[in-house]
Amino acid sequence: MAQLRSTWMWCLALAAVLMLSACGKIEEPAAGVSLSGGPIKEFTVHARSSGYDIQEIKVKQGDTVKITLKNEQGMHSLKIEGYNKEVRGGKTITFVADKAGEFDFSCNISCGKNHENMTGKLIVK
Numbered sequence: 001m002a003q004l005r006s007t008w009m010w011c012l013a014l015a016a017v018l019m020l021s022a023c024g025k026i027e028e029p030a031a032g033v034s035l036s037g038g039p040i041k042e043f044t045v046h047a048r049s050s051g052y053d054i055q056e057i058k059v060k061q062g063d064t065v066k067i068t069l070k071n072e073q074g075m076h077s078l079k080i081e082g083y084n085k086e087v088r089g090g091k092t093i094t095f096v097a098d099k100a101g102e103f104d105f106s107c108n109i110s111c112g113k114n115h116e117n118m119t120g121k122l123i124v125k
């Protein structure tokens with residue numbers, strides 16, 4: 001009788017382990033959702049010839065950053081110095097903010113007389 005009970009307990013324990021490992025698999029982030037496993041910070045930046053509507057993008061180190069650039073006037077891009085990342089109007093980029101610091105971004109397309117106004121900062125803390 002005692003032996004039957006211990007076998008039963010062992011089966012329960014095994015079932016619990018199997019269930020836990022199954023749950024672990026479900027919680028794993030799907031590919032392309034979060035690159036780092038950390039939170040995803042999403043920004044939509046609108047570009048006009050007068051500049052970007054968002055001049056500061058603040059995230060934490062380890063965050064997955066998703067930036068969508070929308071051209072409101074003309075053709076623009078958003079290039080982040082030091083991260084070697086660029087997004088063009090109508091496109092989205094996703095990357096992991098693995099380096100802390102302040103990184104200037106600017107438009108990498110000669111878009112006219114206000115081109116130099118198209119600047120901002122990615123701040124990674």
Ligand SMILES: [Cu+2]
Pocket residue numbers: 075076077107108109110111115118
């Ligand atoms: Cu521009």
